[in-house]
Amino acid sequence: MTETAMRITLVTETYPPEINGVAITLGRAVEALQARGHEVTLIRPRQAGESPSPGLMPALPLFFYRQVRIGCATPIILQRCLRDWGSEIVHIATEGPLGLAALIAARRLHIPAVTSFHTNFDQYAAHYGLSLLGHGARIYLRAFHNAGKLTLVPSQSTLDRLQAQGFQQVRRWGRGVDTVRFHPQWRDDALRESLGLGPEGRLLLYVGRLAPEKNLTPLITAFRTLRRNGLRAVLVLVGDGPLRPGFSRLSEEGILCIGMQRGMDLARWYASADLFCFPSCSETFGNVVLEAEASGLPILAYDCPGVNEQVSDAVHGLLLPPGSDWAPMLQLLSKDSGLRQKFGAAGRLRAESQSWMHSFDVLEAAYREQLGSELAPP
The missing domain is CATH 3.40.50.2000 (Glycogen Phosphorylase B;)
Structure with a gap:
């Protein structure tokens, strides 16, 4: 033709x-x-x-x-x-x-x-x-x-x-991925301050449906445990779904449900975070992982199909064996800024090729x- x-x-x-x-x-x-x-x-x-x-x-x-x-x-x-x-x-x-x-x-x-x-x-x-x-x-x-x-x-x-x-x-x-929209340059310190985060505070981010198939329980459980043990952090959940009402009741424990975000609002949340957390094991691809990489974020996820084609373990982030406890690696990446920067830079470089x-x-x-x-x- x-x-x-x-x-x-x-x-x-x-x-x-x-x-x-x-x-x-x-x-x-x-x-x-x-x-x-x-x-x-x-x-x-x-x-x-x-x-x-x-x-x-x-x-x-x-x-x-x-x-x-x-x-x-x-x-x-x-x-x-x-x-x-x-x-x-x-x-x-x-x-x-x-x-x-x-x-x-x-x-x-x-x-x-x-x-x-x-x-x-x-x-x-x-x-x-x-x-x-x-x-x-x-x-x-x-x-x-x-x-x-x-x-x-x-x-x-x-x-x-x-x-x-x-x-x-x-x-x-x-x-x-749109590497202009999703870019580290959109980091917003005022946004972080509005969450009460000081220099040592960490913004952990999840973007996606708030639904059973996204397997959010390991992340929520680990975060609540670490926060009770003194971790200075907030976990922001971007998205909507049937689990949102239950998660919304956890705001006093530092878990914030902010609903759907679009355009530059979403880009600012990505760029203002310190770590992207994605526990889903039901993905065919996981567009949000690529958006997070473009935004310069290190990734913490399970080693599951779809996601593990976008994240190389110890290169763009850390991949956990499915079903394992999130708390140790969540604490490690929350504390180690050098490791976060290394993974985030590698993720950004990868995203630029997509x-x-x-x-x-x-x-x-x-x-x-x-x-x-x-x-x-x-």
């Missing part, structure tokens, strides 16, 4: 202004593709305050996680959208009812469908007391993605795991490849 503009339809249950790694990645992808001259249309749930229009579908909250809304549409409705828009390729980014309807619609219209795997929903089930659903979720996810032409994944560990589970035609589509432009080159090439295979003679 010649390098002509493509008519791309993106189907997703989450999109900006929602704040999560999937929404941010997809929002950036749409901006980049449009800047390259491609026509991009969206099929997604209608958000609060939006008027009905083609591509915006009714939505219902997920029964066990009401902050997450899933779109509702029939394949017939989506077929009409794809036909009216003249869509040449469909990218389905989420596997819920909306994604399934889009997959059926694309197959009926013989439009190539690329899927992307962003979230380990099969692993999430156990965190919500739904362990029996985990196996069924894996079967469904495999069937869903294998019905598409190509599945894009964010990390090598995710690619290896899915291939071992029988997923076919899997390719890595990595992520980038280009969004390369990420979107890979995405654009995947679309062209699938369009080319559809147009190739038998």
Whole structure:
């Protein structure tokens, strides 16, 4: 094919202004593709305050996680959208009812469908007391993605795991980071002072959903223990989720829930912190880890897939064996400023090599490849 503009339809249950790694990645992808001259249309749930229009579908909250809304549409409705828009390729980014309807619609219209795997929903089930659903979720996810032409994944560990589970035609589509927005220069001493932190005080930071699958208990437990033993620090939790009400009651113990943060407000929190703490073991990538590295922060995390591709132990931070106690290494990094500076500088250097432009080159090439295979003679 010649390098002509493509008519791309993106189907997703989450999109900006929602704040999560999937929404941010997809929002950036749409901006980049449009800047390259491609026509991009969206099929997604209608958000609060939006008027009905083609591509915006009714939505219902997920029964066990009401902050997450899933779109509702029939394949017939989506077929009409794809036909009216003249869509040449469909990218389905989420596997819920909306994604399934889009997959059926694309197959009926013989439009190539690329899927992307962003979230380990099969692993999430156990965190919500739904362990029996985990196996069924894996079967469904495999069937869903294998019905598409190509599945894009964010990390090598995710690619290896899915291939071992029988997923076919899997390719890595990595992520980038905005190293101008996320930069150590945005450190805000006034912000630190507002928390009562003196020269010896430490600001420990977590950014992400406040939800069971993020495995926050080891971090919270270790911090409370160290603080009772004299550690001068505050732990700031940025984000929202079902666990926020419980964590909000711990403010007198130095644990502060500040909700969602956007743009430069988020960048200032990163740059003003001393250590980034990330205990999740359910990541396919972990965009926030890369944002923290770009902000010059050392990382303390579990040695789990997704995260351990971004953090080399004793280079960008410290990786703990899954399930181990956080207190010893949390205390070490809180006390040792030289080690923090060493890890933070290495993380910043790594982040500078992670280009969004390369990420979107890979995405654009995947679309062209699938369009080319559809147009190739038998």
